[in-house]
Amino acid sequence: MCGIVGIFDIKEKREINRELLSRMNESQFHRGPDEGGLHVEAGLGFGHRRLSIIDLSSGQQPMVSHDKNAVLTFNGEIYNFLELRKELEAMGYIFQTHCDTEVILYGWQAWGESCVDRLRGMFAFAVWDRDKQTLFLARDRLGVKPLYYAELANGQFIFGSELKSLKEHPELPKILDPRAVEEYFGFGYVPDPKTIYKNVYKLEPGYCLTLKRGGKTYQPRQYWDVKFTPRSLKDEKATAEELIERLREAVKIRMVADVPLGAFLSGGVDSSAVVAIMAGLSPDPVNTCSISFGDPAFNESKFAAQVADRYHTAHRVEQVDPDDFSLVDQLAGLYDEPYADSSALPTYRVCELAKKQVTVVLSGDGGDENLAGYRRYRWHAYEEQMRNWLPDVIRKPVFGLLGQVYPKADWAPKIFRAKSTFESIARDSMSGYFHSVSVLSNGLRRKLFSEQLRSDLQGYQAVDVFKRYADKAPTESPLALVQYLDIKTYLPGDILTKVDRASMAHALEVRVPLLDHKLVEWMAGLQPEIKLKGREGKYIFKKSLENYLPDDILYRPKMGFAVPLAAWFKGPLKNKMRESLLGENISQCGLFNQTFLQQIVNQHQSGLRDYSAPIWSLLMFEAFLRNNN
Template sequence: MCGIVGIFDITEKRDINKDVLSQMNEIQQHRGPNEGGLYLEPGLGFGHRRLSIIDVDNGQQPMISRDKNAILTYNGEVYNFLALRQELESLGYEFDTHCDTEVILYAWQAWGESCVNKLRGMFAFALWDKDRQCLFLARDRLGVKPLFYTELANGQFIFGSELKALTQHPALVKAIDPTAVEDYFGFGYIPDPKTIYKNVYKLEPGYCLTITQGSLHYQPRQYWDVNFTTRLMQDERASADELIERLREAVKIRMVADVPLGAFLSGGVDSSAIVAMMSGLSPEPVNTCSIAFGDPAFNEAKFAAQVARRYQTNHRVEQVNPDDFSLLDQLAGLYDEPFADSSALPTYRVCELAKKQVTVVLSGDGGDENLAGYRRHRWHVYEERVRSNLPYALRKPVFGLLGQMYPKADWAPKMFRAKSTFESLARDSVEGYFHSVSVMSNQMRGLLFSEQLKTDLQGYQAIDVFRKHMIKAPTDNALSMVQYLDLKTYLPGDILTKVDRASMAHGLEVRVPLLDHQLVEWIAGLQPKAKLNGSEGKYIFKKSLEKYLSDDILYRPKMGFAVPLNAWFKGPLKTKVKEALLGERILNCGLFNQTFLKQMLDHHERGLRDYSSPMWSLLMFDAFLHNVS
């Protein structure tokens, strides 16, 4: 796992400023603490920071092909590199190292842009081809590894693994994009391909980009998308058995490393399944780690311990101090743009713990998106049944009125919190799902935003992100549709971003077997009822694991990986959040309505409404403003 940067002069072949390139590279040193390198020629500069995992003594980057024609800077792991190497050797290519980096170099020379279709793994890379005079960038299919880019006013194209690398270039204009602000307060993160800054982008998962020297026009090209076309239904037992075999193989190819390896073990279904598979494949006890919370509502440590005992892992657990807020000011520096997932705090801590034992860990990320594990999936399918039985012309006024009249009862048991359900049923399908995932409703964002920001948005709404993906969605099934939306937005924008930045902050590589693209494709082709059967999410997955995990691991309610924001904001963080929301940075940015901010704080403090998520989003936005000031 590494960090990459680059500067490419599109219009001319001017000399690249080595000092700027070096500064861009070194600010990502945490991504590759073992060594760094630069490559420069007229009109081009590549930088690389290396975290050595395979062929530790070789594989330095940027790497140059034997014929000096191709230069590569690369972040990631290609798990089928040995098979590709054999194929390339049969075509006459010779290798000097035993690493996957050299395989990508010659895969490009053999197959050109289609080389990405051959790669199985997580990757983001840039390659310069001297003969073709073109720069080629690519990002893996699911977006495990990040890649940011922009074209500057001076005709230079710059890229990097993190946004902070681009901001080191003195010609970058850091102008906030108002539509990104709307997206952030809608989703809690900024979905690909946008960033917080105008004209600075993330290369989307499953996309590549080719820029030819002298070209004024270029456009990212999609090379992969998940297909939800269902296969003929297998016998349930046969499907369960095949799922285990495919999972075991996805785990096995991710256990190759020349450095210590382990796994995250939260005690949930996904991480426990990964540990179970690893234990069957490893002759030595698996290194596992988890963190514990003092609040039992957030604590899964006892379930992690149960799995650790069953598989006799080398298990480490540390308790997170529930009043440890020391990371709050660091988060903005990690994520470089507003990021409102509060589980970034415990994720940072579990990565910190893992690094004490290992350099590579396997995680269970992706299981909920693949296998319909979120409660919102279940509710969406239920709501879609209601929508299909009542025409929109009737639903909108009836449920809209009920939604307005029903009180907002955040304090009540969940069965009595009908307001959100009524509001969702009054909307169409995509509006209903957006309502269930949004940090702030359309109405609340309308109250929060200043008149100037609303003018700048020119009618744009965050839901447009969903509508863009729905146009291309390869399914009309209600469940598959929202899974597709999650795979395109929440997974890369929130989950994988959170894990990448937290792990790379500690020089830790995280591998995700459940996001092996071949496994994702196979699961996508299962009948929807194999994933959500009645009220049971991950149905076939849980059935397949009954021989490996106990029922109280498989069938207990999902707990998640969150922190007690409500208690924090009424207690130890009360003063901090008030100072932030009513402070000069929030006031001077001109984006927010001060009257509503005061009302929000007052109502939360008095217990009239739980504004924890919006307040956390604002706290993180303030931290971003502080970080860039």
């Protein structure tokens, strides 16, 4: 795992500022503390920070081909590099290293842009072809590895693994994009391809980008998409057995490393499944780690210990202080743009713990999106039934009225919080699903935003992100559609961003077998009814694991990394919250309604309303503004 940067002169071969390139590269030192390298020639500069995982003694980057015609800077791991290497050797290519980097380099020379179709792994890379005067960039299919880019007014194209590397360039205009602000307060992150800045972008998962020197235009091209085309259903037992075999293969190819390797073990289904499979493939005890919480409502450590005992892992667990909010200010520097998933705090801590043991870990991320594990999928299915049963002329006014008059009861048990459900059913399918996942509802955002910001948005709404993907979704299934939306937005924008930044802050590589693209393609073809069966999400996955994990792991309610935000903002963070939301950075940016901000603060601290989600989102936005100055 590494960090990459680059500067490319689109128009001509002007000299590249080596010192600037070095600053951009060193801003990502944490991603690759083992080695750093630069390549500079007329009109082009590449930088690389290396975290050595395979072939520790060679494989330095940027890497130049034998004929000096191609240069590569690469972040990630290619798991099928040995078979690709054999194919390239048969074509006459001679290798000097034993690493996957060289395979991409000669893969480009042999196959051109189609080289990306052959790669199995997580990656973001740039290759410069001197003969063709072409710069080619690509990002892996699911977006495990990040890649940011921008074209500057001076004719330079810059890119990097993290936004902070681009911000080192003095010509980068850091102008906030109003639509990105709307999306952030809708989703809690800025979905690809936008960033918080105008004219700065993320290359979307499954996309590549080709630039030619002297060329006037360039456009990202999609080379892969997940297809939800149902296959003929085998019997349940055969499907479950095949799922385990495919998972075993995805895990096995991710256990190759020349450094210590382990796994996250939360005690949930997905991480427990990965550990169970690893244990069956490893002659030595698997290194596992987890963190525990003082609050039993969020504490899965006893379930993690149960799995660790069953598979005799070398397990480490540390308890996180329920008031561990010391990282709040640090997160802004970690994520570079506003990011409101509070589970980033415990994720940072579990990565910190893992690094004490290992350099590479396997995680269980991706199971919920691919196998319909989130509770919101079940609720969406119920709501879709209501939409199908009742015509719009009845459903929208009736449930719209119920949503208006039903009291908002933040204090009540979830079963009595019907207001949000009524509001969702009154909407169409896309707007309803967005309402169920949004951090701030449409109404809250309207109240929160200033008149100027509402004017600048010109009617644009965050739900348009969903509509853009829904228009090209390769499925007619309501369940598959919302899975597709999450794979395109929540998975790369929230989950994978969280893990990448938290792990790279500790120079820790995280591999994700449940996001192996071959496994993802196979799972996408499973019938929806064996993913979500009645009230049971991930049904076929859980059935396949019954010989590997106990029922109280497989069939208990889903938990997660949660932090006690509501209590923090009434207690230890009370003053910090008030200073941040009512201070100069927020008031002077001109984006927010100051009267409503005061109302949020007062009502939350009095206990009248639970505004913890909007408050955390604002707190992270204010920290970003401070970090952006």
